Amino acid sequence: MKEVVRLSADIHEAAGLSDNPKEIVPSSKQRRRFIDSLLLTSFSATFASIFYPIIKFLIPPQVVEASQASVVAGKLSELKANTGKIFKFGTKPGIIVKKASGEVCAFSATCTHLNCTVQYREDSQEIWCACHNGRYDLNGKNIAGPPPRPLEQFEVKVRGDEIFVSKG
Amino acid sequence: MKLTLQSDTLTWLDDRVGIETLKQLAQKKEVPLHRHTIWYYFGGMTLFLFAVQMITGVLLLFYYKPGAETAFESVQYIMADVRFGWLIRSIHSWSANLMIFTMFVHMFSVFLLKAYRAPRELTWVSGSLLFFIILGFGFSGYLLPWNKLAYFATKVGTEIAGVVPIIGQLVLRFLRGGDEVTGATLTRFYGLHVSVLPAITLLLLVAHILFVQRQGMSVPKKFESKKLPTMKFVPNFLLRDVLGWLLVFAALISLATIFPWELGEKADPFAPAPAGIKPEWFFLFMFQTLKLLPAKIGFMDGEVLGALAFGIGGMFWMLVPFLDRKAVNGKNHRLFTILGVIILLYIITMTVWGYLA
DSSP: OHHHHHHHHHHHHHTTOOSOHHHHHHHHHHHHHHHHHHHHHHHHHHHHHHHHHHHHHHSOOOOOOOOOSEEEEEEGGGSOTTEEEEEEETTEEEEEEEOTTSOEEEEEOBOTTTOOBOEEETTTTEEEETTTTEEEOTTSOEEESSOOSOOOEEEEEEETTEEEEEEO | OHHHHHHHHHHHHHHHHOHHHHHHHHHHOEEEOSTTGGGGHHHHHHHHHHHHHHHHHHHHHTTOOOSTTTHHHHHHHHHHTSTTHHHHHHHHHHHHHHHHHHHHHHHHHHHHTTTTOTTOHHHHHHHHHHHHHHHHHHHHHHHTTOBHHHHHHHHHHHHHHHTSTTTHHHHHHHHHTSSSOSHHHHHHHHHIIIIIHHHHHHHHHHHHHHHHHHHOOOOOHHHHTSOOOEEEIIIIIHHHHHHHHHHHHHHHHHHHHHSOOOOOOBOOTTSOOOTTOOOOHHHHHHHHHHHHSOSEETTEEHHHHHHHHHHHHHHHHHTHHHHOHHHHTTOOOHHHHHHHHHHHHHHHHHHHHHHHO
């Protein structure tokens, strides 16, 4: 019974219904602030513990890329002069170009502008990206259009008839 | 006997649903008539086409199989084997385009007539959010057939998000479901297209329509002081709306049957981007801008600046009711009219240029 009386007094006080505001209201305000901060903390903690796994779930796991040192990009005899060919360098496309002179070079085939896959243009003897009309010379240098950087160049080694391409 | 049965059913329903209240609400709605009344039709038309999208979309779900190995084949199956599959898919594609078109018309007419004036700020904000989400529908849906054009469109589109400083790479990985556009991207886009975006759209749509219902039709400033003739929404204006929908539906069916939507070639991550590749017309103005921007502008990459500009532009567009200070007081702001016309002309010019280039 005594407990109930005290509780009701507490409620009375917390609601700011005291007859003596000077003395009691500040402490009740403090208590209110304390309870508010407790509530806020527990709400935030609850929300954080709900959203943390959801956000982490949404971000895809990092795929461990088999770091391929070198791939066979094609056969020298099958590649005509003044043509290009896309090959797989791991999960990404690369491009080998046999120049008119017969020299072979290789680059990453991903355009440095917005990620499209480039192709070799026989008419202008350039590497060209169809998406936004970006152009590179046969050293991989960006010479026209929007690409901001040159294409990544790969090392080319010819052994017998096979063209080996590796990251420089 | 029949009469009492009908009225019994009505009273029974009225007790539970409150038909009378709804009836009164419907009867209260009136449409003001003036020489800009025609612009009132385009919101409803967009809504009608959205309904077409929901119905055909659900139908397509019965046969579509997401996944890099199955998506293209299942759309091929829909187009070639399923009875009327070609029709349903063509309607879905055409209706998407028409809906985006009517949405643009609706949005610019609202902008130029300053219908975002107080107290309609939130109607505009909900509308512009719907605009971005509908474009999101267009972007995510475009990938689902997993053809070549879609593959590169998605590569470029997600890469544009990726060049945004600080958060870009995270957004890119979130959208692609990895570092590259793969089957994982397709699954994500599918999830967004058929569940996340529809859910958000329905919520926003309900809010948008409730706002319009609450505020009534906006009247252009210069007619506000005049006593305008009005038309009852139910049934007079609604019937006109329906007539408009029927016309759009006829156009839609004609387009879908005469020009069935093409499927193209299956996506191949190891093929170069096809020559002459272009995004859908509603992204063409952004595409053309990015094409024209030089590699470097000052110390920044051109595409970074372009992506940022479009992001800021979108924010500006959404917040227009709060930036147009005269609109707050219910006045017309000449500057914003000029701005709207410039933006409209810019979009039209860039789209036509991008189409011809």
